[in-house]
Structure formats: structure tokens, C-alpha cells
Amino acid sequence: MVRPANLEPIQGRMQEIPANLMLKCSGCGAMLVTKDYVRDLRVCPRCGHHGRMGARERIDLLTEGFQEWDKDLTPRDPLTFPEYLPKRSSAQIKTGENDSILSGAATLNGRPIAIAASDFAFMGGSMGSVFGEKITRLFERALKERRPVITATSTGGARMQEGLMSLMQMAKTSAAVGRLREAGVPFISLLTDPSMAGVQASFASLGDLLVAEPGAMIGFTGARVIEQNLRIKLPRDFQSAEFQMAHGQIDIIVPRAKLKDELGQILSLLLD
Amino acid sequence: MLSRWLPFEKPLVEIEEQIDEIKRLSTSDGIDTASRQKLMDKIEQLESHKREVMRRVYSDLGPWDKVQMARHPKRPYSLDFIGALCTDWVELHGDRAFGDDGAIVAGFARFRGRPIAIVGNQKGRDLKERQARNFGQPSPEGLRKAGRVMEMAARFGRPILSLVDTPGAACSPAAEERGISEAIAHSQMLMSGLKVPILVAIIGEGCSGGAIATALGDRVLMLEHSYYSVISPEACASILFRDPAKAPVTSQQLKITAQDALRLKVIEEIVPEPLGGAHRDLPTMGKNLGDALERHLEELLRLSGDDLIEARYQRFRKLGDFDEPEREFQPELNGHA
């Protein structure tokens, strides 16, 4: 079994090296100074577009004192799927992480919580065995320690390259949420761009509350696939957080800068 | 007529047509005894040739052939199986919120005398019914109907049989607007907590979220020529090769046959199909599946409700393939399935 070495997590990411001084907002096309953009939490000052964040950056935004759990879990290749290993290795190098999800303990405004965040830069934030196991352990440990859970998803869904093993993670994580629910430990699912397919159709839809960032794409089947299958044209805002809220599918939309306070407030209203 | 058959079935169908023709001749008026005997001998010869061809063809089906078998236009669907397995079927309708999804049937029946609940994906036979049943792709209201009936089953202590046969969940703006993601997720969570035995049989297509939505059971069986996959071979081919016509390649790569699923420990058992596939002999298929289901049900009925849900949780809990270095404080050693 050929397997890339267990990579030590590196803070920061390759695409932020100083050489990339400017970048283009994918919302309005404005040229932005990278340094300012990162300082502004990757939210465009012109149009308010919320750009994607890395998992560590996300956890730092929402919590203090992150202690990572299960960081030694590394993926295998259950199907010996063509091109999986090289694709994964380059994702590991690009992000400095073992897989597409980080989980652990932290505090939010002083309250101990359990948190996980997926990283879209790692194979589209896809859920394979490592992702599913870490999320399941997160729910189980949070139940034991009675820590409220926050998961922040940014994902295209289940990881195709692990086939049925990925499909089984949907069942496993959904069952784990069931136990947390029964124990009365709150779970807030934070849906960031994009939150789709196999992840959205499992634990991420099962939060006591579903909180979304503005403009985040949320759904099961991607708009392009629906357009191709049905030969129709969908409106631009199809599956946006705003669209999903209008259709009764999510609870609230919170701009990034206010997220931490809002999440803290919700937990306080549920628990204090 | 031949277009209803798969390419590898054609030699068989041709032999069968010959047999039928000779049978017709042998029963025609005014044929003498000697000639009739000759024709009967010929039929016997053809029958033995047919069995030989069948054994050759069906013992060596590749993953793509199996996908074709699972999607065979003559394949028995959930209602056919319910007819073959059960008596006293009462179908129930609607999710009490929006509508009644034809892509899912749900209700109660007697299986070998015992009252059970059944939920199943349902495909249509002709064009009109296929559309009415949305090609077996469940909508949110269908999964919510299934959930409603399964919850009722738990309330009345009835075991649940879930028949899975779907190319995937409904793919439409309407399904998205009504929360297909939540419906799939919720169905799984619900099934994980029901304190009655849940048997799952994948009878044809077990594709992606639409399939796992109703597949969280204590025992999961697959028919010999069914398939189970995280993504359809076509969708996978579109992503990998930008060409859905490469599905025969991805059907191999995705390891989706019943035999693969057993190796991956995702299912408990493969239920043998009659030679030539389930559609050639529904009574035998029904008996094979019924015997397997009854055997598993007998075992599960010995467990208490709490033991059932714990075992069900652990059944899925241990699925996953990853590495983890040994450490002193290891909460649970899982994953090396």
C-alpha cells in the first residue's frame, strides 16, 4: 500500500504567498489587495461577496484555543481508485492537512464547544472515511462531554474515489447526530459556500439550527446537473442561502463578521 | 420485441423463440406421432443448449452488465416483490404535508404470516407510469411518507422491510425547494433510532443518496445482479472523463457489484438470482429473497429494541477505511473494516 507520509499541518496556505498581491472578487470582479481581503475575512468590501475560507481560518474566526482531535487519521484507498493517491497527495501539499476536515475542542466566548470545519481546497471538501470518522467521533465525544457542536461545511459532497465507503459515512454521521439530539446537546450546522450533495444530505442538514452565510450555495443536486438533465435554465440565485431560506430550508443567514457573536448568542439562548 | 432485451440476452431469446415455434408446430392439428416425437426431441435439445448458454453468460457478468441487469426493463420492481413475498398488502399514501410521491410505496402486509411494514422505491413499467413514478427517484414527500410509515411500524412493533431500487433521489428544482437533502438526512437519522428490526434488500439500483436514505437497516442484502454505489456510473464518468458514455469504465472503478459490496462488508449477504436474472423467474426469486429475509428476521426478533438500535449503530459505525497510528489514549479502535 503506497501512502503519502503523514503531513504535519502547516499554518497558512500556498495561495496566500505574498506573490499574489491582488485578486479578483468572484462576485463583482473588482480587483482587491489580497492582504486587505484576508483581513476583511475574505468578504468583498464592494459587493459583500463571501469568499471561501480554509478550515483552520474558519475555526480561528469562530473560536478560541482550538485543540485538534483525531489529527492523525489518514485516508486509505479502499477501491484502489485510479488517480486518487496523486490527487490526494497534491491536496495534502496544497492545504497542509491530512484530509478535508478538521475537528476538535475550542471555546466560543468562553463556552467549551466541539467544532469541525471542512476545507473546500482539499478535494472539494469531500467526505470520505476520514471525514466521516472524524465527524462521528466529534459528535460522540461532544455527547460524552456535553459540548455544543458547531460544524462548518464547505463541500461538494461524498468523495467519489472512496465509493461505497463514502456513502456509508452519510449513514454513520446521521446516526451519530440522532444520539446527540436524543441527549439534548445542541448542534448548529453552519452552511458555507458550497454545502452540497452527500454532506448536505446527511449530518449537515440535521443541525438543531441551520445557519448560512450570505450567498452560500446549498442543496443536493448541483444546478448545472439539474439544468442539463431537465434542459431548463435556472435563476442565478437558485440554491443560494437566500433562496433556501425563502423555501423554509434554513433558519438564518448571518454575515461573516457577525457570525461568532450570533452563534454565541444562539447557544446562550438555548443553554444559559 | 428483441429491443426489450439486453445485448448479451439476445442469443438466449433467439433460442427461446425457436423453442416456441417448434412447440407451436408440435401441437398443430394433423401432425402424426412420429413427427411430434421428433419435434419434442428437438425441443429438448434446444432446452439443454439454452441452459448451457445461460450458465456461460450469467456466470461471467461484468459490473456494467450488472448495471444493465439492475435496470432491465423486465426487472421485478418493489410492488412485484411485495406480491411475490407477501399477502394482505395495504398501501398507504401521502406525507401529510405536501403530496403523495409515486416513486415510493409504503404500507403494511403479511410476510409469511407475520405483519410487517414495507417501504420501497417504485419504478414504472410503461412510459406513462415511469413518469408518474419519476423513474423511481424519490422526492422529499416520498421519503417523508416512508418515514411516517416506518415510525408507525415502530409504534406498533412491526418489523420493517425496505426495498431499494432507485437511480438516485429526485433531481429537480421542486425537490430542492422542498428540501431533498433534509429528507434524505432525516430518513437516515430516523431509521437509526427505530426499535424494531429493519431489513433492507437492494433489488435493483442502489444509487447514491436516494438509496442510502432508506437503507439504514440491521441487515442489508443485495440481489446477485443489483448494484450499490455512491454515484451513478454515468455521473462519475461525466466528472472524470466529461463523457457519460464512459460509464462502463467507471462502473468497474467504483466497485458497485453485490460481490464488491460484500467484500467491503457493506452488506451481509448476496441473494442468488435464478439463472438468467430475477426477471426470468419471479417465483424462484421471491422464494430466495423470502428465505433469506426470514432467516435474518428470526435472528433479529430475538433482540430487544435497545439492543437492535445499538447493534444497528455499531454496524454503520465501523464502516470506513483509514489509518490511525496506535496511541495510548484511543477512545475507539474503529475503521479497519
Ligand SMILES: [Zn+2]
Ligand atoms: Zn465583490
